[in-house]
Amino acid sequence: MINSFHEPVLVEAVLRFLITEPGGVYVDGTLGGGGHAESVLNRLSNKGELIGFDEDAEAIESAKNRLLRFQPRVHFCQNNFSNIKSGVQQIGFEKVSGVIFDLGVSSHQIDDSKRGFSYQLDGPLDMRMNTKQKISAFDVVNSYSRERLIKIFREYGEERFSGRIVNKMIEARNRKRIETTKELASIIELCISGRFLHKSLARIFQSIRIEVNNELENLKKGLIDAIDILQPGGRIVVLSYHSLEDRIVKDIFRAASQKTVSSGNKLLPDKIQTPSLNLIFKKPIESDEEENMLNPRARSAKLRAAERL
């Protein structure tokens, strides 16, 4: 059955790679509607506990309702997963048996026009996962310099018409501030024709969202600290949805699993290091056609998993 808040992706694979100890403590760094968390809790024994992070207050509320029957074995942290270490410590744990991250935004966030994530719905230019945060999409679109916007669209959206789009945005915002998702979408529509339009809209909205929520930096810190709090034999499982996220996961996992590290000087040999991770498989796992038909969001998912040494 499709859940109205968010349909979890690759659930069976997540459970298979994540759970090593039914009585252990697990962290869901991206609780959302609590879909993955519920499946994890269903597989744990009555000693197993779960700590769920989400910086979105609505996600935490929804997950609290869904996971009510597992109390008191569930702990909620309305916090950014870049603070995973201190959050887990505050709840009273030093080490955990597994961490799952299911990156990006939930269907609930995208489908709510007020949150301003979708170019298909009309809403305020917002895109904050944490609605208490100061900076929103409105600030990025209306106050960032031409150069900074082009850099964001190129780096986070890999959008080749960035210059043209930013010029039109600047013309428009000099007349009046750009306030809504539809206003921004119609400016992009002026620059790109026909079959390229849909992809450009998706790329520009994605890059603004990444900037607003500082997604790539938070991911780097979250991953490094998650690896640090895993007990030996504990697992980390990450679901990513675009190439920038997947590259970060791949690079951090690879760096932690290598026996040598560059000395930083071409004349000196690599330094020996003790690896902290073992990659469970090299090529990421993707969903099959059947899941993609039922849940289109699964189409771009890539699952990587590793074990703490």
Ligand SMILES: C[S@@+](CC[C@H](N)C(=O)[O-])C[C@H]1O[C@@H](n2cnc3c(N)ncnc32)[C@H](O)[C@@H]1O
């Ligand atoms: C794809 S959804 C997770 C869905 C969830 N696995 C489920 O089954 O319902 C991602 C969630 O992570 C949250 N999120 C994204 N980045 C975050 C971060 N850096 N810190 C905390 N929460 C984050 C979003 O607010 C969103 O609710």
